[in-house]
Structure formats: structure tokens, C-alpha cells
Amino acid sequence: xxxxxxxxxxxxxxxxxxxxxxxxxxxxxxxxxxxxxxxxxxxxxxxxxxxxxxxxxxxxxxxxxxxxxxxxxxxxxxxxxxxxxxxxxxxxxxxxxxxxxxxxxxxxxxxxxxxxxxxxxxxxxxxxxxxxxxxxxxxxxxxxxxxxxxxxxxxxxxxxxxxxxxxxx
Numbered sequence: 001x002x003x004x005x006x007x008x009x010x011x012x013x014x015x016x017x018x019x020x021x022x023x024x025x026x027x028x029x030x031x032x033x034x035x036x037x038x039x040x041x042x043x044x045x046x047x048x049x050x051x052x053x054x055x056x057x058x059x060x061x062x063x064x065x066x067x068x069x070x071x072x073x074x075x076x077x078x079x080x081x082x083x084x085x086x087x088x089x090x091x092x093x094x095x096x097x098x099x100x101x102x103x104x105x106x107x108x109x110x111x112x113x114x115x116x117x118x119x120x121x122x123x124x125x126x127x128x129x130x131x132x133x134x135x136x137x138x139x140x141x142x143x144x145x146x147x148x149x150x151x152x153x154x155x156x157x158x159x160x161x162x163x164x165x166x167x168x169x
Contacts, residue, residue, distance in 0.1 A: 040066070040080060042058070042059040042062040042063065042084070042087070043084060045088075046058040046059040046062055046084060046087055046088060046091075047059040050095060056088075056091040056092075056095065057091045057094060058084075058087040058088045058090070058091035059087070061086070061087040061090050061091055062083055062084060062087040065083050065086060065087060065138065066083060069083075069138070069142065072142050072146040073146070074141060074142045074145055074146060077141050077145055078138055078141050078142075082134060082137060082138060083138070085134055086131060086134035086135055086138060089127050089130040089131040089134055090127075090131040090135075092123075092127045092131075093124060093127035093128050093131050096120050096123045096124035096127055097124060099118075099120040100118065100120045100121060100124060103118060103120065104118060105117065105118055105121055106118055107119065
């Protein structure tokens with residue numbers, strides 16, 4: 001028997017990014033967005049303070065992500081809800097990192113009083129996975145649909161810098 005296409009479950013040949021199709025001359029459909037596109041105001045819950053009175057930074061992450069999407073003319077392709085979910089997950093990840101720094105990796109077990117992993121560690125892992133999953137969805141949309149080359153700084157680098165700078169201050 002000969003090969004008759006891709007193996008089941010492999011999805012076949014990977015799709016080419018839009019920028020590659022444009023440079024090869026296989027598509028002429030380029031979406032032109034007017035300059036000065038306004039970023040929709042983040043919903044109120046993204047800018048509320050944490051219980052300890054510190055800001056969540058979710059609204060900053062939302063604005064940075066929206067501006068990054070505008071740079072590649074993909075803001076109309078990503079739902080506002082997805083951007084908000086990513087922003088909140090990333091800000092919660094930063095919040096749990098700060099809690100781990102403040103309280104440490106260990107806590108006391110409620111009944112045995114033996115050292116155990118801090119609950120902030122598990123929350124941190126969960127928020128990190130969620131933020132990365134949501135970011136991957138956003139990034140894939142840009143990679144597949146960007147009318148310009150999408151190489152350059154990753155906005156998630158700015159989130160890590162914010163985390164590191166909040167530890168200093």
C-alpha cells in the first residue's frame with residue numbers, strides 16, 4: 001500500500017501565514033486599517049484594586065495587548081473578551097508571584113502543622129498555564145493573519161519586566 005495523504009489526526013499540511021502568502025503573491029487581499037484606531041476602554045473590573053489596595057495591572061496589560069494587535073492590524077480578529085481574559089489571568093499570575101515572594105513557597109498544613117507547599121504556588125501554576133494558553137490563542141491569530149511581519153518583541157516580555165520591577169519597589 002502506498003501513502004495516501006497525512007496520517008489520521010495530524011491535520012495535514014500546516015497552513016502558511018498570511019504574510020508568506022502576500023510575499024509570494026498568492027493573495028492580494030490586504031486589510032488597510034485607518035491610523036488612530038481607538039482602543040476600547042477596558043471594562044471596569046480590569047482596573048479595580050486588589051484586596052490589599054494595590055493595582056491589578058490588568059487594564060495596562062489589556063491596553064498593551066490591544067496596541068500590539070493594532071500594530072499588526074489584527075485587533076478586529078481577536079475578541080475583546082479573549083483579550084480581557086488574558087489580561088486578568090496575566091495580572092493574577094503577577095499577583096501570585098508577589099504573594100510567593102512575600103510569604104514564601106512553604107506553608108503549614110492545617111491539621112498536621114507540617115510544612116507543605118503554599119497554596120499560592122498552585123494558584124501561580126494555574127494562572128500561568130491559563131495566561132499562556134490564552135496568549136497562544138491570540139498569538140496564533142496574529143501569526144496566521146498579520147498583514148505585516150510579526151517578528152519583534154513579544155508583549156509577554158513586558159509582563160515579566162513588570163513582575164520583576166514590582167519586586168524591587
